[in-house]
Every structure is written in C-alpha cells, then in structure tokens.
Amino acid sequence: MPDSAExxxxxxxxxxxxxxxxxxxxxxxxxxxxxxxxxYGPLGVELKRNIRDCWWRDMxxxxxxxxxxxxxxxxxxxVWEASGHVAGFSDPLVxxxxxxxxxxxxxxxxxxxxxxxxxxxxxxxxESERTGAELQEAAESxxxxxxxxxxxxxxxxxxxxxxxxAEIPLIxxxxxxxxxxxxxxRAFNMMFQTNVGAMSDASSVAYLRPETAQGMFVxxxxxxxxxxxxxxxxxxxxxxxxxxxxTPRNFIFRSREFEQMEMEYFIHEDADWAKAHEEWIxxxxxxxxxxxxxxxxxxxxxHPKEKLAFYSRGTVDIMFKYPFGVQELWGxxxxxxxxxxxxxxxxxxxxxxxxxTTKKKFVPHVIEPAVGTDRIFLAVLTAxxxxxxxxxxxxxxxxxxxxxLSPRIAPVKVAxxxxxxxxxxxxxxxxxxxAKLKRNYAVQYDDGGAIGKRYxxxxxAGTPWCVTIDFDxxxxxxxxxxxxxxxxxxxxxxxxxELFALLAEHVY
Ligand code: ATP
Numbered sequence: 001m002p003d004s005a006e007x008x009x010x011x012x013x014x015x016x017x018x019x020x021x022x023x024x025x026x027x028x029x030x031x032x033x034x035x036x037x038x039x040y041g042p043l044g045v046e047l048k049r050n051i052r053d054c055w056w057r058d059m060x061x062x063x064x065x066x067x068x069x070x071x072x073x074x075x076x077x078x079v080w081e082a083s084g085h086v087a088g089f090s091d092p093l094v095x096x097x098x099x100x101x102x103x104x105x106x107x108x109x110x111x112x113x114x115x116x117x118x119x120x121x122x123x124x125x126x127e128s129e130r131t132g133a134e135l136q137e138a139a140e141s142x143x144x145x146x147x148x149x150x151x152x153x154x155x156x157x158x159x160x161x162x163x164x165x166a167e168i169p170l171i172x173x174x175x176x177x178x179x180x181x182x183x184x185x186r187a188f189n190m191m192f193q194t195n196v197g198a199m200s201d202a203s204s205v206a207y208l209r210p211e212t213a214q215g216m217f218v219x220x221x222x223x224x225x226x227x228x229x230x231x232x233x234x235x236x237x238x239x240x241x242x243x244x245x246x247t248p249r250n251f252i253f254r255s256r257e258f259e260q261m262e263m264e265y266f267i268h269e270d271a272d273w274a275k276a277h278e279e280w281i282x283x284x285x286x287x288x289x290x291x292x293x294x295x296x297x298x299x300x301x302x303h304p305k306e307k308l309a310f311y312s313r314g315t316v317d318i319m320f321k322y323p324f325g326v327q328e329l330w331g332x333x334x335x336x337x338x339x340x341x342x343x344x345x346x347x348x349x350x351x352x353x354x355x356x357t358t359k360k361k362f363v364p365h366v367i368e369p370a371v372g373t374d375r376i377f378l379a380v381l382t383a384x385x386x387x388x389x390x391x392x393x394x395x396x397x398x399x400x401x402x403x404x405l406s407p408r409i410a411p412v413k414v415a416x417x418x419x420x421x422x423x424x425x426x427x428x429x430x431x432x433x434x435a436k437l438k439r440n441y442a443v444q445y446d447d448g449g450a451i452g453k454r455y456x457x458x459x460x461a462g463t464p465w466c467v468t469i470d471f472d473x474x475x476x477x478x479x480x481x482x483x484x485x486x487x488x489x490x491x492x493x494x495x496x497x498e499l500f501a502l503l504a505e506h507v508y
Contacts, residue, residue, distance in 0.1 A: 010323040010382065010385065011250075011251070011323040011324060013385060013387070013401075014251070014323065014378075014381050014382065014385055015251055017381075017385070017401065017403075017460065018044070018251075018381070021041075021043055021460055021461060022041030022042045022043045022044065023040070023041055023043050023044035023047065023381075024038055024039070024040055024041065024044050024251075024252065025038070025039045025040075025041055026038065026039070027039050035248055035256075036245060036248030036254075036255045036256035036257070037255060037256060037257055038251075038252055038255060038374075043411045043412075043461055044377075044411075046411035046412070046442055047377060047380070047405070047409060047410075047411045047462075048259075048373060048374075048377055050408065050409040050410070050411070051291065051373055051376050051377060051380065051409050052238055052259070052261065052373055054290075054291055054408055054409060055238070055261050055287070055373075056068065056236070056238060056261075058287055058290070059234075059236050059261075059263060060236050063234075065229075065232060065233045065234060066233065066234035066235070066236055066263065066265075067223060067227060067229060067233070067234070067235055067236070068235070068236045068237065068238075069215065069216065069219055069223065069235055069236075069237050070215075070237060070238075070239060071212070071215030071216075071218070071219060071237060071239075072215075073208055073209050073239065073240060073242075074194070074196065074206050074207070074208060074209070075206075075207075075209060075214065075215070075218065077205060077206050077207060078346055078347070079214050079218055079343075080191065080207050080214070081346065082342045082343050082345070082346035082347070083214050083217075083339065083342060083343075084342070085191060085207075085210060086189070086191075089189055089190055089191055089210055090187035090188050090189045090190060091104050091105075091106070091187075091188055091190060091245075091246055092104065092105035092106060092160070092161055092185035092186070092187060092188070093105065093185060093186055093187070093188035093246050094108055094160055094182055094183055094184075094185050095182070095183045096173040096174075096175050096176065096181045096182055096183075097181045097182075097183065098173065098175070098176050098178075098181040099173060099175035099176055099181070101173070101174075101175040102246050102247070103126070103160070103174070103246070103247065104246045104247050105159065105160035105161045105185035106159045106160070106161055107126060107127040107159070107247060108124065108126060108127070108159060108160040108174065109124065109125050109126070109127060109131050109135060109157055109158065109159050109160075110122055110123065110124040110125075110135070110158055110159075110160065110163065110171045111123055111135045111139065111155035111156050111157055111158065112155075112156065112167075113139045113142050113143065113152070113155075114152070114153035115143060115148045115149075115150045115151065115152055115153070116150035116151055117153070120142070120143070120146065120148055121142055121146070121170070122167070122170050122171045122172060122179065123135055123138035123139050123142055123155070123172065124138075124171050124172050124173070124174050125138060125174065126174050127159075128324070128325075129324060129325045131157060132155065132157050135155040135157060136154065136155050139152060139155050140152065160182075160185055161185055165184065168182060168183075168184055169182075188244075188246060189244075190210060190243045190244045190245060190246075191207040191208070191210050191242075191243075191244070192207065192208040192242045192243075192244050192256075193205055193206070193207055194206055194207070194208065208241075208242035209241055209242065210241055210242060210243050211241050211260060211262065211370070212237045212238070212239045212241055212260045212262045213260075213262050213264060213339075213368060213370060214339070215237055215239075216235040216236075216237060216262070216263075216264040217264065217339045217340055217343055217351075218343060219235070220235070220264075220266075220340060220343075220351055221349065221351060223235055224353065231266060231267060231268050231353060231364060232265060232266060232267045232268065232271065232276070233265070233266055234263050234264060234265040234266065235263070235264050235266075236261075236262070236263040236264075237261075237262055237263075238259065238260070238261045238262075238373070239259065239260065240257060240258070240259055240260075241257075241258060241259070241260045242256060242257050242258075243256060243258075244256060250322070250324050250327075250378075251378060252374040252375070252377060252378050253322065253324075253327065253374075253375060253378055255374065258372050258373070258374045258375075259372065259373040259374060260370060260371065260372055260373070261370075261371050261372075261373055262368065262369070262370045262371070263368070263369050263370075264366050264367075264368055265280065265366060265367040265368070265369075266353075266364040266365070266366050267364060267365050267366070267367065268355070268362075268364065268365075269337065269362045269363065269364065269365055271365065273313055273334050273336075273365055273367065274313075274314070274334070276334075276367050277313070277314060277316070277332065277334045277367050280332050280367050280369050281300070281316050281318070281332050283369075284318055284330050284332060284369050284371070285298060285318060288318065288329075288330070288376075288379075290406075290408065291376075291380065291406050291408050291409050292380065292383065292384065292404075292405060292406030292408070292409065293320070293379055293380065293383050294383055296321075297320055297321040297379070297382070297383055298318060298319070298320060298321075298329075299318075299319045299321075299326065300316055300317070300318060300319065301316065301317045301319050301328070302314070302315075302316050303315040303316070303317070311335060311336050311338035312333060312334065312335055312336070312338075313334035313335070313336055314333070314334045315331060315332065315333040315334070316331075316332050317329070317330065317331050317332070318330040318331075318332070320375075320379045320382075321382075322378065322379065322382055323382055328375075329371065329372075329375050329376065329379055330369060330370070330371040330375075331368075331369075331370050331371070332367070332368070332369045332370075333367070333368045333370070334365075334366075334367050334368075335365075335366050335367075335368055336365050336366070337363040337364060337365045337366070339366065340363050340364065340366070341363055344363065351363055380405065380409065381403070383404075384403040384404045384405045384462060385401075385402075385403060385404075386401070386402050386403075386404060387399055387400070387401050387402075388400050388402065390489070392452065400456055400459055401456075401459065401460050402459040402460065402462075402486065402487070403459070403460065403461065403462030404462070404486070404487055405462035405464070407464045407503075407506040407507050408506070408507060408508065410462045410463060410464050411442065411461060411462060411463075412442055412443060412444050412458070412461055412462075412463040413441045413442055413443060413463070413464065413465070413503060413507055414437055414441060414443045414444075414463065414464075414465050414466070414467060414499070414503070415443065415444045415445075415446055415454070415458045415463050415465075415466045415467070416430050416433055416434040416437065416443060416444070416445050416446075416466075416467055416469070417430070417445075417446055417447065417451065417454050417466055417467065417468045417469070418430035418447050418468075418469045419451060419468055419469060419470040419471070421447035421448070425474045426469050426470070426471075426473070426474065427447065427469075429469045429473055429474060429479075430445065430447075430469040431445070433467070433469065433481070433496065436496075437499075437503075440503075441503060441507065444458075444463070446458070451468060454466070455484060455489075458486070459486055462486075463486060464485070464486050464487075464506070465483060465484065465485060465486065465502070466483075466484040466486075467481040467482065467483055467484075467494070467499060468481060468482040468484065469481055470482055472493070478493075478495065479495060479496065480493040480494060480495050481493070481494055481495075481496075481499070482494075483499065483502075
C-alpha cells in the first residue's frame, strides 16, 4: 500500500480525484479557467464547510472567552493605510522581458557556475523540492555544452533577492534559458483595487481585503462596548480574502481568492505573552489532529528574530508535509499592540481598555492564529488519500482508492444502500432509515449497481460508513443492518439505535 506521503504522483492523483468526484473544479473552466481561482463542487463544498464549522464550534461555541464577528470584505481605504498594507503588502517581482513571465524573486533561484575557482556563467531554477539538485544538473550541463575543462564546484543556491546588480543581466531566465531578459526585483502590491460608487478616480479607490484580521481590530471597540467580554478574550472571523499573488500555484495552496479563519486573542499588556503564544500553538496543533491530520505530517517553524517585523514578538508557523514539500499551514503571531495602536493613531479614536485593578487605561496586546481553510482542505486530502490493493470474495485483486477522512469533516457521514433496488421490502426499510438520518446528518442514498461498486464509490468520497439493508434485515429478528467500515472494510451487524450512537460519538 503506497503511503500517501511517499507517492511521487500524489499531487496529480489528488487533482484528478478532486475533479472526477466533484471536490474542486477550475474556476470558469469552460472559458479556459482563471489562474489562481477555484470552485468547490458538491463534495468539496461539504468538506470545506465541515472544516469551517468544526473550527467555529471549537473556537467560538465551545469556549467562553471568544466571540465571532463577520465584517465587510471592502473596508474604508484608511484601514489599509493604518495597517501598513498600502505601503508594504508587497512581494518582490521579477519580469522576464522576452517571455513576459513573472516570478516572485524569492522563489527564483540561481547559482554561479564555478570551474577551477572561476565564475564561468550562471544557472537558474524555480523553487521546488529539488532546487539544489536542479541547479547542480544545470551547472553540469552548462559545463558540458561550453566544453569547459576543470573541476566544477558545487552550486551555491541563492534566491533572486540576493543577486547583485551586476549579476542580474547574467542570470538566465527560467523561461528562455538565456540571460539578459530578467528585470531587477521590484515591489508589487498584492491588494486588488476597485472603485466604490460611480466615480472612478483616486477618491473612490478601495481594496478587497487581503486578510480578515483587520476587521477584528477595527471592530475591537464595538465588541468591547456591546458585549461582556473581559480580558483575555478573542474575536474570531471566517471569510474570503484576496491577494493578487504573483505565482499562484500548487492547486489551492496559493490562490488569489481564498478563505481565512482568523482569531485575535487580546491579552493584558503585562500578561506573559510567550506563554499565551505557546498555548495557542498547542491549541492549533491539537485542533488539526482532531480533524484527522497525523502528527507525522506536522512540524513547527519558528521565524528567526532578525526577520520579524519590528512590532512582532514572535511568529511560529505550523508546517504541513504537502506532496510538494513542507509548507506553512497556520501562522501564529504575537503582534504586541501594534495594530490597535495604529488604528487609534489613524482614526483618532483611542483603542484602550480600563484596568479595574490598577485604574489605568492601556492598549491590549494580541496573539493571532491565522489559517487558510483551503490550505487545511489540501492538507486533509493529502493525508487522507490512499490507493490499496484489495482482494474480493472470489480472490480477485483490484485497486481501491480511499479517502480516510475523519468522520468530523467527511462530506457524507453514512451511505444507505438497499441490497437490491427492485425489492420493495428492502428499499422501504432503506428509505425510512435514510429519511431519519438526514434530519441530522449529511447522508446519501445509493441503489445503483453492485454493492461492491457502491462501496468503492463511497470510499473515494471518504464516507466513513455504509449501511446495507439486506435480507437479514427484513427476515431475521432485530431489524439489523450490515455496517461496512471504510478503513478496515470490516462488516458487522448494527441496529438503528446503535448506528445513531456511533454517529453521535464520532461526528462532533
Ligand atoms: P505565505 O508565506 O505562504 O504567502 P503568509 O505568511 O503571507 O503566507 P499570512 O499572511 O500569515 O500568510 O496568512 C495567514 C494564512 O492564510 C496562511 O497561513 C495561509 O494558511 C493562508 N493563506 C495566505 N495566503 C494564501 C493564499 N494565497 N492562498 C491560500 N491560503 C493563503
């Protein structure tokens, strides 16, 4: 059985399953698609909604210290000036003047080709799991083509932000393989601009939000004044964000329209922020495990102090082993009181809280866990996907594709299958059970084709259980069904009451 993390073609398999089974489609596919935008199909929308609902239940409903809000996607443009996004929300962009390709400078790698201690030329490669190896291969090929004699030094992997002015014209474009066409990196603001109202001039410029977080800061006073929250407390929000990414890629990992689930946890200015920060990292890790992500795929990356923004106390990313490498899934940042202070200064409205004990006003500090729903979605698919060889009753071996999704987030919780579709006694009992189940759960009724085929269909959709209404159900006492478990493929008998108890235990 191939381990999902070791399958070299896992990404292709995931994209293909996502399309084939209606999890994810390209946006506007009949028009050729739009790079960086995606649609969620009938199974995908359920899975995504379940991820979001689990997060909301655990983050908001099941805690006493966190409230939710939903703010508008387009906010006053001054919000983005105060937050620093107008001036600084940019990635370094490099253009290839010949191919018109655009690259993110920090994802475009290069190395000098050094032969006998002298620089003989340059090679480049785009960021991948094998960047170093690709550059080495390119350097060897360069040496062969130019028929250079002497010892080739190992490549030194650098990104384009590290290229000196004199080196830029010498580095080949990944698109053409020739030097001379790449521009120096320049800042590219990733906010999408639009105009509000009938006027289309500078006075009407507005932005689609690049993060949901500013909504929590801008509504901070409203929440404090209209609810009974007391420090420490959090404000949570789920919603769409938009970033004009230079290189959207890796399927839904980096797109231009995506969903974020963010929470701002406000603490006293004298509170132990490092402790609160660590507690939130642990919370996020254990939440990811609760929806089925295995420990083996999760790790932490602590941002080095010297690379943090000046106001940031510390940032830790929870990383996930995607098919294309270990990448950021969830960022947990200790942001001091920077954001509230910025908005207080820009709006002229103090953003303070009164401390009953010291009788002093102060601006609270904040811990921010920020995650993308789509990135969790892709992580969940990565961890859940498996292909197995299975043997049927007749001894035939066949391949089955299965999504081992946690029952918490599986799009369909149970499939109800009458053994035969033309036997009314079976279908009546099946329909009655189906009607009862669907009041509380997302369930499917499927009477099409051989039972084995129907099980496979549900395996691919990640349905944890199938119940088959068979002759024992109607002929033997006890009104029991066959319960077929997705992962073990074990079959046992179960009553209706036991089935509801099973669901109540696992779907929470
Ligand atoms: P990256 O370094 O990968 O661009 P980031 O550090 O800019 O991400 P944040 O601004 O911290 O990301 O956003 C918080 C979370 O939002 C990320 O951890 C990620 O899960 C999600 N996210 C950010 N950008 C995208 C995107 N373009 N597509 C999908 N999800 C995203």
